[in-house]
Amino acid sequence: MRAASETFADRTYQSDGSLTPRTEPNAPITDEAAAAEQALRMVAGGTVISIDGQITKVKADTICIHGDGLHAVQFAIAIRQRLLENGVAIRPIND
Numbered sequence: 001m002r003a004a005s006e007t008f009a010d011r012t013y014q015s016d017g018s019l020t021p022r023t024e025p026n027a028p029i030t031d032e033a034a035a036a037e038q039a040l041r042m043v044a045g046g047t048v049i050s051i052d053g054q055i056t057k058v059k060a061d062t063i064c065i066h067g068d069g070l071h072a073v074q075f076a077i078a079i080r081q082r083l084l085e086n087g088v089a090i091r092p093i094n095d
Contacts (some may be wrong), residue, residue, distance in 0.1 A: 002063035004093050009039040009079055015054040035075050036082035039063050043088055
């Protein structure tokens with residue numbers, strides 16, 4: 001069985017690499033450009049900027065976009081476009 005490290009384009013992170021709890025302000029990312037930039041940073045650079053401005057390492061094999069978000073489809077489109085514009089191949093995890 002193959003495992004994949006999942007990252008989240010539409011959630012903010014703490015400096016320890018954990019997600020900001022949904023009960024805290026600014027836990028969700030509501031701007032599609034910010035979500036797309038975070039996804040690119042995680043995939044291409046292996047880092048995320050935490051809610052307190054720290055650069056934190058992450059391993060991004062997959063990117064989650066929460067389907068319960070108000071703009072999930074628009075986020076997916078923007079993230080895909082940003083990744084492709086920067087030469088990131090989008091492919092199934094088993095490739």
